[in-house]
Amino acid sequence: MNVKVQAQRGELNALFGFAERSMHSVRRYWVWEVVWLFYSMVSVLSIGFLASGLGTLGGNGSFDLHRTQLYLLIGSLLWGYLSLVFMEAAFAIAWERWEGTIEYTFMAPIRRVTHLMGICLFAIGYGLVRTFVVLLAAIAMFKLDFSHADIGAAVAVLAASTLPLIGLAIFTSVLPMVSPQKGEQMSFAVQGFLLLVSGVYYPLTVLPIPLQLAGYASPLTYALDGMRRSLLNGASLADVLPAVAILLAMGAVMIPAAVWVFSWAERRAKRLGLLKRSG
């Protein structure tokens, strides 16, 4: 077999190996997975009920409960999905550091990008499955009506948002490399800032100008905008194409930049001797 083809097969094999390892972990910790799924469900449902509650707070102005509920639930579901992917990516590296296996992973003759993509591949697949289950629960609970939605356009936006999401997830996974003790927790700070500026639960226009500018740099803003327009207003694929293009462009910049930053963190850790479990 051609050496190049053999090398590519080896990389693909390793890519699957990372995802398979995480699947084994999910199987072993299945009880905790059920607990986490319950938590995700409760978080999203409480946002749905928040919308219901807003409708009862008085005022004689017109209040479109269904639209508000859908607006908030889209934000909540997408946020749940994104935060899960961030957490899984950062946790994968932190977990390896904790177990001491990261040295064995770094000793393997594979490209770093394969390692990182393998982590993200699992995180995205796992996040999608869990979010879909929560979505089903939300539909059943709130009798959500998607008859006016353009589901195809929403799926296109979701697919395009995967690329910058991989970039962000890799950036997040750098944190446990830089700080073995506090890196994983730092990923929550990053998540919190994205939650603030990306218009998850409110339009960007309510934010002060500096935060609005930060919001325009967040891929989540465009993912949410595209999803809301297609699911709430029935915007077609052609209508959401600008959002899709921005997301793809952001992904094209963010993935190589994130891999480069991770490689820098790896070189630094090897120079300073930080890969050991003790840190």
Place this chain on the structure above:
Amino acid sequence: MTTAAIEIKGVTKSFRRRERGPGTSWWRRDWKDKVALHELDLTVDAGGVTGILGPNGSGKSTVIRILATLLTPDAGSAKVFGWNVVTEAREVRRHVNRVSVEASFFKELSPWENMIYAARLYGGGMSGTREQVVAILERLGLPLDAMDEPMKQLSRGQQQKVAIARSFLTAPSLLLMDEPTTGLDPRSKKEVQAMLEILRAEREVTVLLCTHDMDEAAALCDRVLMMDGGRVLADGTPAELCRRHGGATLEDVFMHLTGKTLEAQDQEAAEEVEA
């Protein structure tokens, strides 16, 4: 001329740490360099077992980690079968594996799940791997009913056997063993040592064995380097070292060279860490 398994020239390594000096304010910390290796030169030919003997903090693990591409030397060059560990790291990694003092695994996963993960990283797949793993573990004396139990339920000795099996699975040309028998019960220790005897007899793999067990080094190693404070103090076969330094055992040789026993050196190193 055949390529040496290991060729280290002028390699140095220091670790920078921020430390608070005595009597200084709590917020003030200065950078301090702790030298782990002083300009090391070492050539190891392919085949056989080469031992590095020394107390904790002598620099032996630093050598192992540099050869495993896990640490970057500050100066000098280190090559494995002619490939530079920094600039040709991926080539080096294809030929090297390591067994460390802690059997590092995903503890919640089973030996089999850890093994298939390792196999995939080295280009292997499901096909034939289970049979290969069973064969290696049987040879190491691990009960096969432990194959699908979580690693955390295995004893320390059993975990170390799985670590050794993991390194064999990737068929390395250079096996780096960093105190593989430390902390094992006498029976497990003997089993691991028996495995090393087999490797030594077969000579298909070059083994670099770090240990502070003098008897183990005398029994298993074709060549022994004694290290202390990041420097090589002596280098030769166990018999040569005893003859050259007038000792009956390697322990005597170490005492002759450093003026201390290995245990005393370890105690000193531990106190330094605590301070």
